[in-house]
Amino acid sequence: MPIRILPDAVASQIAAGEVVERPASVVKELLENALDAHARAITIRVEKAGQRLIEISDDGEGIPSEELSLSVARHATSKLNSAKELFSIRTLGFRGEALASIASVSRLTLTSGQAGTASAARLVVDGGRVGEPEQVGAPQGTTVRVEDLFYNVPARLKFLKSDATERGQITNLVSRYAVAYPNVRFQLFIDGHPELQTSAGGDRREVLAALYGVDIATQMLEIILEEEDIQVGGFTSTVGISRGNRRDIIFFVNGRWVVDPALSSAVIQAYRTLLMVGRYPICILFIDLPADQVDVNVHPAKSEVRFRNSDRVFTSVQRAIRRGLLANSPVPEVTRLPWMALFASKPPAVAGQPPVDPSWSMAADLIGENLPAGAGAAGGSDAVNLPAGSNRQIPILRLIGQVGSTYLVAEGPDGLYLIDQHAAHERVLYEKLTRQIGRSVASQALLAPDVVHFPPQQAQLIEKELPILSSLGFQVELFGANAFRILAIPSIFTSSSARNALQAVVDDFEEDETPLQHEYEKRLAARICKRLAIKGGQSLTAEEQAALLCDLEGCESPRTCPHGRPTMIHLSVDLLERQFGRRAPR
Numbered sequence: 247m248p249i250r251i252l253p254d255a256v257a258s259q260i261a262a263g264e265v266v267e268r269p270a271s272v273v274k275e276l277l278e279n280a281l282d283a284h285a286r287a288i289t290i291r292v293e294k295a296g297q298r299l300i301e302i303s304d305d306g307e308g309i310p311s312e313e314l315s316l317s318v319a320r321h322a323t324s325k326l327n328s329a330k331e332l333f334s335i336r337t338l339g340f341r342g343e344a345l346a347s348i349a350s351v352s353r354l355t356l357t358s359g360q361a362g363t364a365s366a367a368r369l370v371v372d373g374g375r376v377g378e379p380e381q382v383g384a385p386q387g388t389t390v391r392v393e394d395l396f397y398n399v400p401a402r403l404k405f406l407k408s409d410a411t412e413r414g415q416i417t418n419l420v421s422r423y424a425v426a427y428p429n430v431r432f433q434l435f436i437d438g439h440p441e442l443q444t445s446a447g448g449d450r451r452e453v454l455a456a457l458y459g460v461d462i463a464t465q466m467l468e469i470i471l472e473e474e475d476i477q478v479g480g481f482t483s484t485v486g487i488s489r490g491n492r493r494d495i496i497f498f499v500n501g502r503w504v505v506d507p508a509l510s511s512a513v514i515q516a517y518r519t520l521l522m523v524g525r526y527p528i529c530i531l532f533i534d535l536p537a538d539q540v541d542v543n544v545h546p547a548k549s550e551v552r553f554r555n556s557d558r559v560f561t562s563v564q565r566a567i568r569r570g571l572l573a574n575s576p577v578p579e580v581t582r583l584p585w586m587a588l589f590a591s592k593p594p595a596v597a598g599q600p601p602v603d604p605s606w607s608m609a610a611d612l613i614g615e616n617l618p619a620g621a622g623a624a625g626g627s628d629a630v631n632l633p634a635g636s637n638r639q640i641p642i643l644r645l646i647g648q649v650g651s652t653y654l655v656a657e658g659p660d661g662l663y664l665i666d667q668h669a670a671h672e673r674v675l676y677e678k679l680t681r682q683i684g685r686s687v688a689s690q691a692l693l694a695p696d697v698v699h700f701p702p703q704q705a706q707l708i709e710k711e712l713p714i715l716s717s718l719g720f721q722v723e724l725f726g727a728n729a730f731r732i733l734a735i736p737s738i739f740t741s742s743s744a745r746n747a748l749q750a751v752v753d754d755f756e757e758d759e760t761p762l763q764h765e766y767e768k769r770l771a772a773r774i775c776k777r778l779a780i781k782g783g784q785s786l787t788a789e790e791q792a793a794l795l796c797d798l799e800g801c802e803s804p805r806t807c808p809h810g811r812p813t814m815i816h817l818s819v820d821l822l823e824r825q826f827g828r829r830a831p832r
């Protein structure tokens with residue numbers, strides 16, 4: 247075949263493939279246009295998951311009647327003049343492609359009027375064929391009606407997911423923009439039913455409540471960080487709330503929703519050791535930085551950006567979250583005492599769900615999955631009151647003793663604390679060790695170096711990992727075939743024998759699957775501390791108990807072990823009084 251320039255219609259459809267992948271992409275482009283036009287109210291109507299109809303009306307600035315035909319042409323935009331301006335973009339759109347692309351794969355009707363002009367104009371584009379604009383009466387603003395999306399590209403239709411999925415994508419998208427723009431009134435109707443309505447009251451938490459429910463919204467921690475020219479704001483969940491996937495980790499960069507796996511992992515890393523493995527937070531962050539620090543022109547759908555200094559953004563995000571969390575991690579509070587569950591009447595079985603086992607739901611209470619509303623919110627009435635300005639994460643506790651050789655019992659200003667000695671010791675060891683990693687880990691020379699033999703496979707592992715061992719504070723050298731001489735071990739492990747300490751590390755090497763370079767040492771540290779921490783069932787002397795409690799009080803995140811399980815349970819004075827009938831039950 248000879249080389250030819252493609253007809254315009256074909257070229258448009260090819261371009262449309264990149265911009266308009268699914269109904270939600272149409273909604274995104276049209277929403278962005280409305281926001282760029284400074285709309286105060288945006289109404290979105292969707293029928294048949296967007297395939298029948300997507301209609302977006304706004305009360306923004308409108309398009310001048312004489313420019314209406316131009317607005318649906320390819321590469322026609324009022325937002326960009328020169329290539330140089332690509333690095334100072336303040337609008338969401340700039341490519342001048344959206345209306346043309348959408349119009350080439352649907353029947354599009356564009357109606358727009360401007361303030362101060364008596365009439366508005368309407369234009370119909372059917373599968374890319376542009377009609378003649380006509381004068382109509384319409385209020386200020388723009389309405390874009392997109393009917394029969396993909397009617398002329400049936401192949402596209404086959405790639406769409408179920409209606410429920412496509413609808414879900416639209417709802418998610420609109421809700422996220424609603425949080426990002428709390429001063430704009432959003433209304434979303436799906437098949438005639440109101441799905442989302444916001445009040446334009448300017449309060450993001452209020453919009454969050456519409457999305458996640460009041461309980462979660464009130465518990466979300468507010469994040470604020472300003473570092474030079476980067477600002478990170480938004481909300482993130484307390485450690486008591488989590489999701490099984492990372493879909494609720496959301497970023498807006500300079501007002502634009504973007505997908506950025508690196509930033510997601512910054513958030514996830516900030517939760518490391520606070521959430522259980524495989525659990526992810528809910529987090530919506532608004533990152534603002536000078537326009538010349540972000541390249542927005544990397545993706546046709548504008549859903550990815552490139553940062554000039556991505557490390558700096560990454561660190562700011564991580565720091566912002568970490569600070570918010572440390573200032574607020576709650577002690578799980580028991581709302582019901584264990585023995586009460588034995589007398590509680592069985593909860594009624596819900597159709598279609600397995601009956602709830604009372605002991606199970608009680609366990610959930612204990613591990614803090616069901617934190618009472620408000621317990622996580624700063625200043626919640628049940629929250630532990632810390633003296634202002636103190637770094638202390640838990641109040642000073644008075645040791646009472648040990649029960650079952652497994653728990654410490656202590657009294658605080660606001661009730662009773664039960665502390666899991668294993669989890670607590672794990673946290674203490676972990677923080678001591680990680681604080682030293684990277685600088686130099688204090689190690690303790692052995693009076694008599696210990697020679698230990700290992701099976702060949704383990705010996706190989708040790709040999710390979712000698713540098714890591716030394717960064718953890720072990721001084722180990724090869725001593726003949728499959729034997730090692732231990733000269734020193736990290737001082738924090740001196741309560742174990744040198745052999746046990748090394749064995750714990752080797753056991754861990756054996757089990758590890760995929761080390762994560764720079765976080766590797768920390769993860770390794772977490773696991774070694776678990777192996778070497780005091781176990782449940784081990785009785786401790788009064789001095790040991792007191793030392794453990796004191797060490798725990800000094801921790802940065804004393805409320806969870808490095809793997810995210812709670813170290814302590816709090817029985818508040820209030821709860822005790824209710825349980826003993828000194829006060830009316832809740």
Ligand code: ADP
Nearest residue numbers: 279283317323324339340341342343344345388
């Ligand atoms: P872009 O947004 O990248 O400029 P679009 O194809 O989305 O490209 O829109 C083309 C132009 O049409 C915009 O630059 C803008 O001038 C105008 N326009 C589109 N939608 C609206 C709207 N809702 N309100 C006002 N003007 C609009």
Ligand code: MG
Nearest residue numbers: 275279339344
């Ligand atoms: Mg646009």
